[in-house]
Amino acid sequence: MSAFILSQKSALRKITDVIFLKKMLTFNNVRDLDLSQTLDCGQCFRWTALPDGSFSGVAFGKSVSVRLDGTVLSVENAAENERRLWRSYFDLDLDYGSIRAELSALHPVLAEAARYAAGIRILRQDPFEALCSFIISQNNNIKRIKGIVQRLCACFGDRLPDGAFAFPRPETIAALSTDDLSPLRAGFRARYLMDAARKVADGTVNPEKCRVCDYDEARAELMKITGVGVKVADCTLLFGLHRIEAFPLDIWMKRAMTTLFPGMIPADFGAYAGIAQQYIFHYCRMNPNLVR
DNA sequence: ACCCAGGAAATTC
């Protein structure tokens, strides 16, 4: 019954979109995607759910809203020349269905987590945004991380035509003083953010290099930054540089490893360990009784 | 008042 109402609303929206010539990109035959799971699973911090099930947010300086009707993904307010960008952002060229099957064969609990979190995809975010987001994440909770990131963008990001804000460029932050960051209420992380911005801006740290070099080398590159340890480096590599072999071990994952996967190590999860990690992380966070 | 949050640096032993 609700399927009928949904299709009515969807049809009406298409008509109004045409009448008002709304800029919109659509991607057909999109599988293995759940926007809520993907955009609200703690890998990104700039999307907000709207009452109609769509999400609005900013990525790479583009403010859009996205919705999924069946297997049709729409990106509203996106121009045709952004097709490659959004296809890449949502990682639409990777076959998550077969990866999920492959991972599920490794361990029965992983199979259960993968089934539960089947709509998660690893986004290809901007590396500097991912770096800053996960610096902010340390000893912090997801709700407050979002608040600090939001204030960071509102204070120092470029204003976009619709009033939203881009994520600040490293040069912009690097030109400030640490005291200028006090409105963020980021606490001890402010000087870490400053060090990251300065080292990226002046080339001391080159995130792009981390796309191709050996994993340990990529980690070491990011860990030149004060406030970036193994875990923040792993998250930056996974969510900002799409190194999907990364397996970040935060407090949740450490508990999950001891209680659900005793005797296993990150390397046991193979080339797609990062995807397994997100399945497990989301599964545990939604079912905290499993690891406590 | 106390504890915890997608940790890492600083200090101590």
Add this chain to the structure above:
DNA sequence: GAATTTCATGGG
């Protein structure tokens, strides 16, 4: 070198 403490801030 390994274990413990400290670092801001906000919510439960």
